[in-house]
Amino acid sequence: MTEKSNLSCNELHLEIGNKILCDSLSLQIGPGETWAVLGLNGAGKTTLLHTLAGIRPPDAGQVLLNETDLTQLSRHDIAKQLGLLLQTHQDPFPGKVIEHVLIGRHPYLKALEWESESDYQIAKDALSTVGLIGFENRDIQSLSGGEYQRMLIAMVLVQQPSIYLLDEPVNHLDWQHQHQILSTLVSMTEQQTCSLVMALHDVNLAARYCSHTMMMFDDGQVKSGHTSDMLNTETLEDLYHTPIMQIDSEQGQIFTPA
Amino acid sequence: MTNEQGHKPIHAARQKAYLYLLLLLLITLASFIVALTSGSLSLSFSEVITAISSDANPLHHQVVYELRVPRMIHAFTTGALLAMAGALMQVLLRNPLADPYILGISGGSAVFALIAIALGLVGWTVSLSAFFGALLAMFLVFGLARGQGSWTATRLLLTGVVLASGWGAIISFVLTIAPQGKLRSLIFWLMGDLSFAENIWPALITLALGILICLYFARSLNVLSLGAMQAQSLGLHINRFRWQLYVVASLLTAMAIIQAGNIGFIGLIIPHLLRLMGLRDYRLLIPGAVLAGGSLLVFADTVARSAIEDTALPVGILTAAIGVPIFIFLLYRGVKSV
Numbered sequence: 001m002t003e004k005s006n007l008s009c010n011e012l013h014l015e016i017g018n019k020i021l022c023d024s025l026s027l028q029i030g031p032g033e034t035w036a037v038l039g040l041n042g043a044g045k046t047t048l049l050h051t052l053a054g055i056r057p058p059d060a061g062q063v064l065l066n067e068t069d070l071t072q073l074s075r076h077d078i079a080k081q082l083g084l085l086l087q088t089h090q091d092p093f094p095g096k097v098i099e100h101v102l103i104g105r106h107p108y109l110k111a112l113e114w115e116s117e118s119d120y121q122i123a124k125d126a127l128s129t130v131g132l133i134g135f136e137n138r139d140i141q142s143l144s145g146g147e148y149q150r151m152l153i154a155m156v157l158v159q160q161p162s163i164y165l166l167d168e169p170v171n172h173l174d175w176q177h178q179h180q181i182l183s184t185l186v187s188m189t190e191q192q193t194c195s196l197v198m199a200l201h202d203v204n205l206a207a208r209y210c211s212h213t214m215m216m217f218d219d220g221q222v223k224s225g226h227t228s229d230m231l232n233t234e235t236l237e238d239l240y241h242t243p244i245m246q247i248d249s250e251q252g253q254i255f256t257p258a
Numbered sequence: 259m260t261n262e263q264g265h266k267p268i269h270a271a272r273q274k275a276y277l278y279l280l281l282l283l284l285i286t287l288a289s290f291i292v293a294l295t296s297g298s299l300s301l302s303f304s305e306v307i308t309a310i311s312s313d314a315n316p317l318h319h320q321v322v323y324e325l326r327v328p329r330m331i332h333a334f335t336t337g338a339l340l341a342m343a344g345a346l347m348q349v350l351l352r353n354p355l356a357d358p359y360i361l362g363i364s365g366g367s368a369v370f371a372l373i374a375i376a377l378g379l380v381g382w383t384v385s386l387s388a389f390f391g392a393l394l395a396m397f398l399v400f401g402l403a404r405g406q407g408s409w410t411a412t413r414l415l416l417t418g419v420v421l422a423s424g425w426g427a428i429i430s431f432v433l434t435i436a437p438q439g440k441l442r443s444l445i446f447w448l449m450g451d452l453s454f455a456e457n458i459w460p461a462l463i464t465l466a467l468g469i470l471i472c473l474y475f476a477r478s479l480n481v482l483s484l485g486a487m488q489a490q491s492l493g494l495h496i497n498r499f500r501w502q503l504y505v506v507a508s509l510l511t512a513m514a515i516i517q518a519g520n521i522g523f524i525g526l527i528i529p530h531l532l533r534l535m536g537l538r539d540y541r542l543l544i545p546g547a548v549l550a551g552g553s554l555l556v557f558a559d560t561v562a563r564s565a566i567e568d569t570a571l572p573v574g575i576l577t578a579a580i581g582v583p584i585f586i587f588l589l590y591r592g593v594k595s596v
Contacts, residue, residue, distance in 0.1 A: 055490040079493030086487055093354065093483045095538050096271075106481050107493040111474055114272075114541070137271075159492065 004031040004193050005081050005162040006066050007052060013060035014047055020220035021047055024061065027214070027224055029163070031193040034186055036206030036227065038199075038239060039216035045199035046087055048216065049165045052197065053084040065163075079107035083161030085152060087168050087199075097143070097151055098123060098136040104158035126157035129184055131177060145172040153181060164189075166198045170205065182209045203255045207231050215239050231255065275542045278535050282549035286334075289553035293330040293560045294322060298568075332455035333559040333573070334552035335465045336518040337528075341551025342468055343510040344525020345543060349479050350503045351400075353414055354530065355588060358392075358511040359522035361418030365425025366395025367508075367515040368447045372429060376436045385460070388516050392508035395421065442519070450521030450574030452559050464513040465548070471506055472544045475499075479540035521574045523581020524551050530588065 008028040014021040021044030029035060037045045050056040052063055054070040063070045065081060104126075105119045115123075127133055130150035135143075143151060149172045156164060164185070170178045186209050189196045200206050206213055206227060213231060214224035217239060223230070236244045236255055243258040294306045299321055301309070309318035340358060347356040347363070358364045370391025374384045403417040429447045442454050472479075478499060482489045490496045514521065528551040529543060537546045555573065558580070562571040 050487070053491055055487055074493075075490060075495045076493040079491065082491070084487075084491035086485075086491075089485065089488070093538065094533070099539065100484075103480050103484060104492065106477060109477065111477070 005195070006030060006064075007082070007163050007195065007197075008064045008067075009052065009058075009061060010064060011061035012051070012058050012063065014044055014051060015059050016044070016047060022216065022222045023220050025222050029195050029197060029212075031162070031195055032190055033195050033212055034189055034210045035195070035197040035212045035214060035224075036200050036210035037197060037214045037216065038201075038203065038206060040218050040240060043216040043218050045216060046167050049084065049167050049197065049199060053082050053165050054078050055084070076107055079159065079161075081161050082163050082165060083156040083159040085156045085164075085166040085169055087171065089152070094139060094141055096136065097127070097132065097138050097140060100140055101126060101151060101154050101158055104155040107159065122160070123154070123158050126154040127151075129157060130154045130181055146174060146177065149173060150177060150181070161194070162192075163195045164197065166196070168199050168201065170200070170202065178205065185209075203231065203236060207252060207255070271536075272542075275537055275539070278537060279542065279546055279549070282546055282553070286549045286553040286556075289334075289556040289560075290330060293333070293556050294326050296560055296564050297321075297326065298564070328458050329452060329455065329559070330556055331458045331462065332452050332517055333556045335458070335461035336452070336514045336521060337524055337555025338465055338548040338552040339461065339468065339510045339514040340521060340524040340555075341528035341547035342472055342544065343507045343514070345529040345540070345547050346472070346479075346503050346507040346510070347396075347525065348529060349483050349540075350500060350507065351403075351414060352483070352485070354533075355415060355526065355585070356418075357523060357526035358507075358514075359520065359524075360415070360422065360526060360585070361396075361399050362422030362425050363392050363395045363399070363508070363511050364515055364520045364522070365422045365429070366398070367392035367512045368520050369425050369428045369432070370394070371512075371516055372432050372441065372447055375441055376432055385512065385516050388512040389509055392512045392515070393505070395425065396504060396508055445572045445574075446519035448520055448574075449572050450519040450577070451572035452518050452562075453570060453572075454519075455517050461513055461517050464509065468506065468510050469544070469548055473541070475502070475506075476539075476541040476544055479503075483540075519572075519574065521555070521577055523577045523585065524555060526588075527577075527581055527584050528554065530584065 006028065010026050012025040013023050037048065039045050047056065051058050054063060065073060065078065070078060101123045102115050102119060105115055105122070108119070109115065127135065130153050132147065132150055132154060135147065140148070140151070153169060156166070170182065173181065182205060185196055188194065198210070210227050212224065213227040214222060215230065215235065216222050223235070231253070233244045233246050233255070244255055245258040247254045247256065291303060295301050295303060301318060301322070305318055306322055309315060309322040313319040344357045347358060347361065348354050350356070367388045368391070371384050371388035374387035379387065398421055399414070399418050403414040426448060430444065433441060433444050433447070443451070445451055446454060478494055481492050481494050482499065486496050528547050532543050532546045532550060537543045555577070558576040559573040562573040562576050565571060
């Protein structure tokens with residue numbers, strides 16, 4: 001199965017236009033860890049994920065996969081270890097759900113090789129994880145927003161990376177699927193010692209599912225640590241510039257705008 | 259068919275696709291028979307077979323061997339080259355309406371071939387010039403249509419159409435000032451015509467190479483059609499791959515231009531029809547494009563040269579007659595659902 005991988009960044013500097021998103025950011029994402037990335041719109045969550053996935057070069061500093069700079073690795077090798085769920089998609093060419101999901105096996109196939117039975121089984125398992133069994137032969141364009149999002153998650157699962165970088169994975173998802181998919185992802189992360197990094201807008205999902213939390217403030221500061229230390233009304237008010245209150249429940253703390 | 263759940267569907271789908279490819283192969287063979295038997299001298303199938311195997315009837319032998327076989331091969335290779343070029347450009351520009359003719363790639367290629375010929379160049383230097391013209395035309399469409407933001411269908415098409423009419427004007431200009439008799443007809447360069455083709459080998463070799471390269475790229479084409487970022491995260495070296503596609507698509511277009519002039523719409527019609535048939539996977543779409551594009555042009559050319567007595571129509575008129583309604587239909591139906 002997937003080997004244990006370590007993703008880290010070293011003195012990472014990112015900016016867009018003249019806005020500094022983060023400055024000399026160093027952090028390490030270890031096997032078995034689940035990270036939430038929180039921040040306002042435009043704080044740089046997506047840019048950070050893209051940089052960690054190696055599809056956008058850092059403005060300074062490095063991203064290291066198992067102590068090797070991403071720029072030293074081939075895209076093909078990176079693709080076997082880092083899976084990225086994008087937030088925005090363009091899709092002018094139609095197709096069936098199963099065809100689409102199977103494209104996620106690309107890094108494992110040789111140039112002229114076709115997907116095998118086992119690739120197909122992996123794709124079916126992924127569809128079952130996201131609750132899309134029976135959708136194999138549906139046309140992509142007939143899917144609802146949430147179904148489409150789940151298909152994209154299935155495609156990342158099929159890629160079998162050891163590090164998942166998910167940009168707003170619960171976009172368009174109803175509560176049932178938010179919790180089903182996140183809890184599956186988290187238990188998979190723990191069992192297979194993969195790592196999970198998710199940009200989220202729901203603080204309570206971070207509180208419930210993530211071992212670590214990173215906050216990207218709009219002045220370019222980044223704070224990170226264990227979720228239990230990070231999440232409190234004070235830091236959240238700083239982060240979101242909004243009064244926030246905390247409700248204690250049996251499930252733990254629940255945060256909501258006051 | 260069994261109703262067994264699980265392992266069968268993917269193979270069932272692929273088998274259906276193979277069946278379609280077999281059907282296209284049969285259609286291709288049928289187009290060959292039609293092309294060899296019909297024309298101003300109508301021959302039966304057995305007469306064609308006799309003419310191929312012996313020269314007992316010198317007239318039949320000459321008509322089939324020296325006229326119809328080469329012309330059929332020219333038509334087939336041109337159609338196949340254009341259909342593949344269209345399929346590649348559609349991925350490259352992420353737009354199912356992309357086609358070498360509509361976007362002016364053929365026009366640019368024709369202008370450079372024409373200038374080379376007008377300057378007295380011959381042989382492979384003309385082909386090289388046509389190739390350079392195709393590269394330049396594609397570069398212009400890419401650059402101008404992109405502008406500040408990303409490509410939209412409208413912007414891409416407008417840019418392509420405007421550039422294509424620009425190239426058309428240059429073609430007319432060169433033909434007006436160039437010495438008479440030195441150049442092929444205006445129709446050849448503007449609409450396409452298979453009456454001038456000579457040596458069959460350059461196009462055959464280019465086609466063979468093109469098929470090999472495209473089949474090698476085929477799964478990567480599937481990946482790239484998901485969009486650049488997604489493709490990168492699935493392990494595609496995006497810049498290198500785009501350049502390779504860009505060069506290959508230009509080469510295929512240039513070869514078609516040199517051989518048959520500026521034939522339109524094949525690159526648009528064929529991939530679209532194949533997608534409608536369910537051949538969306540480029541590993542199936544590429545061989546399908548070769549067979550369907552080739553046979554369509556063989557049929558069209560046969561009709562063009564035998565429809566009106568004593569008059570050989572340029573085949574480009576026919577492809578336009580088929581292509582224009584389909585293009586308008588696609589545009590109205592909305593690019594998204596192609």
